[in-house]
Every structure is written in structure tokens, then in C-alpha cells.
Amino acid sequence: MYGLIGKMIAAPGKRDDLISILLEGVSTMPGCLSYIVAKDTGDANAIWITETWESKASHEASLSLPSVKDAIAKGRPLIAGFSDRVVTTPVGGAGMALPGRPR
Numbered sequence: 001m002y003g004l005i006g007k008m009i010a011a012p013g014k015r016d017d018l019i020s021i022l023l024e025g026v027s028t029m030p031g032c033l034s035y036i037v038a039k040d041t042g043d044a045n046a047i048w049i050t051e052t053w054e055s056k057a058s059h060e061a062s063l064s065l066p067s068v069k070d071a072i073a074k075g076r077p078l079i080a081g082f083s084d085r086v087v088t089t090p091v092g093g094a095g096m097a098l099p100g101r102p103r
Contacts, residue, residue, distance in 0.1 A: 001033070002056040003088035007040070008047045014078040015045050021075040022049065025067030031058025034096045045080065052090045 010018045019037055026035045031054040040046035053059040062068050090096065 001090045002053045002059055003090040004049070004051045004053075004059070004085070005088060006049050006085040007083035008049060008079060009043075009081045009083060010045045010047060011078050011080045012045055015039065015047060018075055018078040019047060021071050021078070022047070024071055025065075028067060029062045029065060031055065032062065033090075046083070052096055 008018070019039070022037050026032070029035070032051070033054060034050070034052035036048075036050040038048045038050070040048055051059070053062075
């Protein structure tokens with residue numbers, strides 16, 4: 001499995017708009033086992049995104065999906081920057097779909 005945890009900084013006052021864009025169409029990404037968007041409680045503009053994928057290849061393939069390309073195009077003007085980014089190897093957990101097992 002392949003995981004990513006990253007912090008995105010929205011333009012001032014645009015966090016909720018950016019979150020809405022990030023959550024559009026995420027249920028149809030092949031190979032995505034979990035995609036969580038969370039508000040940072042200490043920074044009114046920060047968003048944490050936690051992703052779990054079957055493989056790095058499935059994550060990379062998702063970047064070619066029309067829904068993801070559309071979200072990137074819509075969201076880019078609302079992004080002020082990026083901060084922490086960590087690649088992980090997920091091993092399981094509550095609420096996470098595993099290959100061959102539904103959520």
C-alpha cells in the first residue's frame with residue numbers, strides 16, 4: 001500500500017471552498033482505499049489530507065482522471081501553499097478499505 005499525509009494552505013477565507021472542491025468526485029478514484037480531508041484546528045487556512053492507495057501507481061494514475069484534473073484546475077487559485085508532506089506505508093485501520101474487502 002501507499003499513503004500520503006500532506007498539509008495544504010488555503011488562501012485567506014477560502015478554506016471551506018477548497019475543501020468542497022477536494023471532496024468532489026473522490027468516491028470514484030480506482031485504487032483509493034481512503035481519502036480524508038480535515039481542517040487544522042490551529043490554523044484557519046490549513047487543511048490536512050490523508051490518503052491511502054493500493055499502490056503508488058494507483059495514486060499516480062488518479063492524477064489523470066477527469067474529476068481529479070478538474071478539481072486541480074478549480075482548486076489551484078484557492079491554494080496559498082503547501083507545507084508538510086509525508087509518504088507512508090499504511091497497514092490497516094478502522095474505516096479503511098483493504099484490497100478485496102469492502103469498507
